[in-house]
Amino acid sequence: MLAKVITNERLAESHGPQDKGFEDQYRVKAVNGVLRSDKHFFFEDAQIVDDATLSLVHSRAHVDRIAAASARAKDTPEGYVSLGHEAWAYSGTWDAARAMAGGCIQGVDSLLRTKEVSTVIVTGRSPGHHAEDMKTMGYCFLSNVALAATYANRTYGARIGILDMDIHQGNGTESIVRGNSSINLFDMYMVGRYQYPYPDYPLPDLLPNIRRLPLAAGTSGSKFLEVARSEVFPSMARLNPDLIVVSFGLDCMENDPVGGFKLSPAHIREVVSDLMSMRTPLLFVMEGGYSKKNLEDGFQELVTSVRQNINRPTH
Numbered sequence: 001m002l003a004k005v006i007t008n009e010r011l012a013e014s015h016g017p018q019d020k021g022f023e024d025q026y027r028v029k030a031v032n033g034v035l036r037s038d039k040h041f042f043f044e045d046a047q048i049v050d051d052a053t054l055s056l057v058h059s060r061a062h063v064d065r066i067a068a069a070s071a072r073a074k075d076t077p078e079g080y081v082s083l084g085h086e087a088w089a090y091s092g093t094w095d096a097a098r099a100m101a102g103g104c105i106q107g108v109d110s111l112l113r114t115k116e117v118s119t120v121i122v123t124g125r126s127p128g129h130h131a132e133d134m135k136t137m138g139y140c141f142l143s144n145v146a147l148a149a150t151y152a153n154r155t156y157g158a159r160i161g162i163l164d165m166d167i168h169q170g171n172g173t174e175s176i177v178r179g180n181s182s183i184n185l186f187d188m189y190m191v192g193r194y195q196y197p198y199p200d201y202p203l204p205d206l207l208p209n210i211r212r213l214p215l216a217a218g219t220s221g222s223k224f225l226e227v228a229r230s231e232v233f234p235s236m237a238r239l240n241p242d243l244i245v246v247s248f249g250l251d252c253m254e255n256d257p258v259g260g261f262k263l264s265p266a267h268i269r270e271v272v273s274d275l276m277s278m279r280t281p282l283l284f285v286m287e288g289g290y291s292k293k294n295l296e297d298g299f300q301e302l303v304t305s306v307r308q309n310i311n312r313p314t315h
């Protein structure tokens with residue numbers, strides 16, 4: 001087994017389209033199609049996360065609000081309930097979101113408890129990096145990456161480095177991990193066209209464990225790599241974390257319909273290879289990316305990088 005893929009593809013079928021189909025099931029099918037083409041990638045079904053684990057990062061009120069919206073969605077004329085801020089709950093949303101979060105927990109256990117693999121890829125829906133403690137937004141309901149990092153820290157005493165490479169700012173992840181000195185977040189995101197959260201969204205004061213790296217719309221792949229190699233990877237290496245979690249959003253690739261950076265598949269390969277060269281357990285968690293071709297090409301580069309780096313020992 002080269003790597004483990006944990007997916008909620010089946011449950012995500014009944015989590016309906018977000019924003020008229022930008023975030024929809026075609027995304028999961030596309031990336032899983034690529035990952036299944038390598039017989040050395042072992043697939044596992046994501047399981048629904050339990051309430052106690054979820055309470056590490058989300059309040060009871062947040063959890064109850066999504067569950068209630070999902071429960072009444074099928075009785076509405078539209079078949080969904082809007083939870084505001086661009087998040088629509090369907091009848092299957094609650095189970096899908098909890099399985100996506102559960103898949104992240106399974107991934108952490110595979111990397112830090114059983115240590116059966118050194119790379120885990122969690123695919124599915126809903127994405128998570130915009131979901132704050134009390135807020136669903138930007139197609140996100142539960143804060144998957146923040147949960148994975150918090151769980152790894154609480155359960156295994158692990159120190160965690162997070163790279164958020166989705167083109168949008170990981171406000172949800174940041175809101176939850178800020179102030180936790182065992183978890184360091186490096187967030188590369190776009191300002192300008194298609195900035196999200198929107199430019200008037202209030203950002204909290206920076207804390208030492210948060211590194212925001214805003215880049216202008218139109219940033220080239222080589223500039224993105226240059227910033228990652230000067231501002232992210234050396235600091236990540238100095239931190240020497242026990243686990244690296246990646247918000248693997250491919251809307252940073254060129255021609256994404258809501259993007260604005262110009263990363264090619266080759267740039268994705270470079271980023272992933274640099275992460276793998278750190279010889280640290282890696283958890284890739286699917287976030288945004290709304291071009292089917294980019295999703296397929298980007299995940300193919302991830303597969304290729306895993307194959308090329310598999311013989312490197314991890315600590």
Ligand SMILES: [Zn+2]
Nearest residue numbers: 166168251288
């Ligand atoms: Zn995004």
